Amino acid sequence: NVLHAIAGLLLLLLLSACTGAQSAFDTGGVEAERVLGMFWIMVVGAAVIWIFVIGLSCYVTRVSPRAVDDRIGIRLIIWGGCVFPTLVLAGLLFWGLGMMPELRRPADGPTIAVSGERFWWRVAYDVEGGPGVVRNLPPGGVPSANEIWLPVGQRSTILLGSPDVIHSFWAPSLAGKMDAIPGRVNRLVMEPTRTGVYNGVCAEFCGEAHAQMGFRVVVVSEQEYAAYVRAQAAPAAVTQGPGVDLFLRNGCAACHSVRGTTADGQIGPDLTHVASRRTIGAGLLPTTPENIAAFIRSTDHVKPGVEMPSFGMLPEAEVTAIAQWLGSLE
Numbered sequence: 493n494v495l496h497a498i499a500g501l502l503l504l505l506l507l508s509a510c511t512g513a514q515s516a517f518d519t520g521g522v523e524a525e526r527v528l529g530m531f532w533i534m535v536v537g538a539a540v541i542w543i544f545v546i547g548l549s550c551y552v553t554r555v556s557p558r559a560v561d562d563r564i565g566i567r568l569i570i571w572g573g574c575v576f577p578t579l580v581l582a583g584l585l586f587w588g589l590g591m592m593p594e595l596r597r598p599a600d601g602p603t604i605a606v607s608g609e610r611f612w613w614r615v616a617y618d619v620e621g622g623p624g625v626v627r628n629l630p631p632g633g634v635p636s637a638n639e640i641w642l643p644v645g646q647r648s649t650i651l652l653g654s655p656d657v658i659h660s661f662w663a664p665s666l667a668g669k670m671d672a673i674p675g676r677v678n679r680l681v682m683e684p685t686r687t688g689v690y691n692g693v694c695a696e697f698c699g700e701a702h703a704q705m706g707f708r709v710v711v712v713s714e715q716e717y718a719a720y721v722r723a724q725a726a727p728a729a730v731t732q733g734p735g736v737d738l739f740l741r742n743g744c745a746a747c748h749s750v751r752g753t754t755a756d757g758q759i760g761p762d763l764t765h766v767a768s769r770r771t772i773g774a775g776l777l778p779t780t781p782e783n784i785a786a787f788i789r790s791t792d793h794v795k796p797g798v799e800m801p802s803f804g805m806l807p808e809a810e811v812t813a814i815a816q817w818l819g820s821l822e
């Protein structure tokens with residue numbers, strides 16, 4: 493029992509270390525608060541039951557079996573084994589059902605489409621809603637990738653889909669997980685309660701780079717959100733120069749779009765405002781021209797399993813010029 497106590501204390505210490513932008517214990521959204529509330533009630537309930545069962549076990553090992561009255565044993569089975577679990581489980585069921593109308597409350601914020609793709613997140617702001625055919629998500633919207641901005645205090649709708657395998661969209665500080673499933677559109681509502689930058693991950697094993705399939709959620713005021721989406725809708729800031737020519741000549745446009753240039757590939761992330769995003773490689777590296785160059789040069793080293801091929805065969809000066817241009821696209 494001393495060992496149990498020590499293990500319990502260690503677990504508590506571990507849990508207390510779970511703070512930061514990616515923790516279900518450090519909530520920044522209504523949905524995550526509800527999940528955390530349910531978690532604590534179940535932890536306390538489980539602890540009470542555990543102490544009772546362990547206490548009972550200790551008691552019966554210390555007294556002679558004959559000293560325990562048969563009638564007590566039968567009562568324990570009926571009350572402890574049948575009535576008590578039935579009441580507890582029924583209580584939890586009705587409590588959970590009671591939460592559902594609240595969770596279904598209609599969203600009043602923007603609708604954002606997010607597609608989980610091996611191994612990044614396609615994002616489209618202000619889509620019309622209603623499932624569409626373009627890569628399993630509603631057509632249109634303002635394209636972006638791997639970073640999702642949300643207005644604080646509003647219920648935003650995230651429409652989730654996937655063109656390849658099942659992924660799972662999870663920003664632990666904001667809401668529970670929701671799968672992104674090929675062939676259907678799932679709906680997740682998020683109501684952030686405070687501004688800040690939150691980390692998210694793919695929570696369903698989807699292939700080699702599953703662990704590097706992250707994203708950021710940036711929660712800002714309503715005005716900042718509107719300004720951000722307007723800025724993302726605009727064409728690229730720089731559409732001419734050596735970086736642009738090299739980008740087009742080396743075939744980058746087969747997969748990537750940069751609006752304002754002739755690059756209109758749809759396979760990889762839209763790069764029109766890539767430098768406005770905090771990370772490249774889906775939450776992997778901070779966005780700097782140096783990191784962009786490193787990524788282009790050897791994707792397979794930076795992010796093993798990534799679909800984008802390495803361009804290590806290009807002369808260093810060309811990689812640098814492309815990275816400098818992309819690094820200027822805020």
Ligand code: CUA
Nearest residue numbers: 659694696698
């Ligand atoms: Cu996508 Cu794991």
